Amino acid sequence: MTDDVTPAAAAKPQAAATGAAGAVPPIIEVRNVVQEYEQPSGKALRVLDDISLRFERPAINMLLGPSGCGKSTLMKMLGGVRPWNVKTPTTGSVFIEGKVCDAQHEDTIMVFQQYNNRPDLTVRENVAYPFRFKEWARRISKAESSKRVDDMLQEVGLADKHDQYPSQLSGGQNQRVALARALVTQPKILLMDEPFGALDAQTRADMQGLLIRLHRAHPCVVIFVTHDVSEALTLGDRVIVLSTQPAKVIDDFAIQEAHPRNVQWLERAEVRALSDRVVGHLRQSGVRGQVRVSV
Numbered sequence: 001m002t003d004d005v006t007p008a009a010a011a012k013p014q015a016a017a018t019g020a021a022g023a024v025p026p027i028i029e030v031r032n033v034v035q036e037y038e039q040p041s042g043k044a045l046r047v048l049d050d051i052s053l054r055f056e057r058p059a060i061n062m063l064l065g066p067s068g069c070g071k072s073t074l075m076k077m078l079g080g081v082r083p084w085n086v087k088t089p090t091t092g093s094v095f096i097e098g099k100v101c102d103a104q105h106e107d108t109i110m111v112f113q114q115y116n117n118r119p120d121l122t123v124r125e126n127v128a129y130p131f132r133f134k135e136w137a138r139r140i141s142k143a144e145s146s147k148r149v150d151d152m153l154q155e156v157g158l159a160d161k162h163d164q165y166p167s168q169l170s171g172g173q174n175q176r177v178a179l180a181r182a183l184v185t186q187p188k189i190l191l192m193d194e195p196f197g198a199l200d201a202q203t204r205a206d207m208q209g210l211l212i213r214l215h216r217a218h219p220c221v222v223i224f225v226t227h228d229v230s231e232a233l234t235l236g237d238r239v240i241v242l243s244t245q246p247a248k249v250i251d252d253f254a255i256q257e258a259h260p261r262n263v264q265w266l267e268r269a270e271v272r273a274l275s276d277r278v279v280g281h282l283r284q285s286g287v288r289g290q291v292r293v294s295v
């Protein structure tokens with residue numbers, strides 16, 4: 001359901017997709033996607049159930065849903081990462097700028113909780129890593145890639161650590177390296193699967209601020225999976241909630257409040273109502289015990 005609700009001050013409805021002939025295609029379109037996995041019993045396990053979503057312009061889109069509902073399945077599908085033995089998607093399609101996405105796309109980057117920094121490379125070498133590949137040598141000059149790496153190290157606050165190794169850095173600093181490596185290629189699409197999930201509260205808040213600043217400097221479509229409702233409301237230009245498996249889109253709303261959004265904003269009555277609404281969806285979807293709302 002694309003939405004309509006929400007307090008005027010906090011949220012407005014998503015713009016309806018035009019679909020008009022000749023219109024610019026959305027950056028990402030997920031059209032009637034179903035994903036099933038075969039279980040050992042031979043029975044099909046349906047994970048994604050007729051998901052349709054459009055991402056029309058650079059923005060930070062937050063994706064929530066109960067554990068195991070299929071968020072990472074959807075993210076991998078958008079990143080063109082295909083399990084070798086499973087047809088993905090089972091039915092339906094993903095389009096990037098109007099073209100079917102069936103393999104990794106050069107303008108799409110994924111960031112995970114585990115950073116995936118190379119332990120044998122320095123901070124600078126890790127950030128510069130994408131430029132080792134031939135396709136980048138064709139796209140930009142050595143001087144340009146070197147400048148981009150230097151600028152990005154400044155932006156994420158790691159210029160003074162450029163010659164250190166990942167083992168010498170904190171978790172937050174390692175995640176900065178991962179984010180810098182992702183953005184140095186200036187991707188159109190940045191897929192972040194619970195990137196800050198393992199960080200302590202202060203580091204997480206710092207990283208949220210950094211993401212907002214980086215996104216302003218390098219606009220792209222961010223899709224960001226989180227379990228934390230406050231994180232979704234703090235960062236999201238749009239919030240999408242999936243139901244329990246098989247996952248359907250059960251809520252989808254936009255938030256127009258400018259960034260950065262502070263704790264006072266999160267405590268406003270209409271924003272608390274939004275938080276309660278998302279928590280309600282997650283509880284209804286069978287999330288037991290604590291649903292994290294870390295104001």
Ligand SMILES: Nc1ncnc2c1ncn2[C@@H]1O[C@H](COP(=O)(O)OP(=O)(O)O)[C@@H](O)[C@H]1O
Pocket residue numbers: 037038047065066067068069070071072073074083086
């Ligand atoms: N390659 C795969 N083969 C079989 N089952 C899978 C595969 N990948 C994910 N699953 C199953 O799909 C469901 C959704 O997984 P996932 O997308 O990782 O959920 P989430 O990220 O929302 O926690 C889980 O039940 C998981 O076991």
Ligand SMILES: [Mg+2]
Pocket residue numbers: 071072073193
């Ligand atoms: Mg996951």
